[in-house]
Amino acid sequence: MELVAEFFAVKNYALAETLQSGQAFRWKPSGAGWESVLQKRWVYLEQTPEGFEARTTHPPEDWDWLRNYLQLGVDIDAVIASFPDDPHMKAAVEACRGLRLLRQDPWECLASFILSSTKQIVQIQQIIRLLCARYGSPLDPSAVHPHDAAFPTAAQIAGATEDGLRGCKMGFRAPYLLATARRVADGAVDLEALRGMTMEEAEARLLELPGVGEKIAQCVLLFAYDFPRAFPVDVWVRRAVVELYFPRRRPSPARLRRFIATHFGPHAGYAQQYLFHYMRTQTARRGPRG
C-alpha cells in the first residue's frame, strides 16, 4: 500500500477551524493534521506555513477533486471585502480570518444535515460514524485504515430498515433519512440536476424531501452547490443576527428574513459561516444565553 503526497500553496486558509466548523462531519484529528474519507478515498491534510500537505491512497490522475472540495480557487480576501462594512462582521472576521466554505458531495451533505436537527456537532459526528461503519462500502483493504468506509449511498440507506437506522442513534430522524434516501435512490429526485437550477428552483426541489425544511435546504445549497447567497439560519446564527443587529427589539420572522436577504451581500453564505464560528467560539461553554 502506497501513500501519495502533494503540497498545496494557499494563504489564509484556517484548515482546522474549517474542517471542524460544522459543515462536514467526518474529519478527525490525526497526528499533526486531519483525516477523513472523501468519496472512496482516505485523505490526510496537514497545515504548513506555506499552505498544506495532502496525502491519499490510490494515486489520483490529478488533484482537482481535492482542490474543488477545499475550494482552493476562492479568493477569500475578495469574499471578505464583500461583507457589509459593520463592526459585527469585522469582529467575526477578526475572530478567524481564513475560515472557508467546503464544496461537498450533495447526497452526503443532504443526508448529514437531515441527521443534524437538534443535535450537537459531536453527536452528529457520532451518528455519521455509525452510519458509515454499518451501511457504507469498506474502503480498499490495503488502505491506511482498512476499517474506514465510504459514506453510504442513497441506495445503500434505502435498503436499510427504520429500526436499523435507529440503531445508529439517530432517533426520530430515521424515517426522514430513509424516505429521502428512497426518493433519491429511485430517481424521484435528481440531486445532480439541481446544479443547473436557480437557487429558488433548487430549494423547492430540496423542500419536497422528508425531513428537509428551510434551514437544511439552505445548508445543502451552500455547502454542496454553487449558491453563495444561501444562508442557513440555525439557533446560533439567529442569535448572532438578533443580538448584533436587533439589540433593542427582537424582529418579526418576516423582518428578520428581509434583513438577511438584503444585508450580507453576494457572499452571504460566507458571512453566515463567519458569524456562526464567531458566535460558537465566543460563547463556548458559556451557555446559550451568554
Added chain:
DNA sequence: CACCAGGGTACCT
C-alpha cells in the same frame, strides 16, 4: 433534574 443541541412537521390561532 432541567435545559439544550447547525430542525421538521402537524396543528393551532
Added chain:
DNA sequence: AGGTACCATGGT
C-alpha cells in the same frame, strides 16, 4: 403568517 408540542438521544 406566526406560534407551539412533539419527535430521540446525549451532554452539561
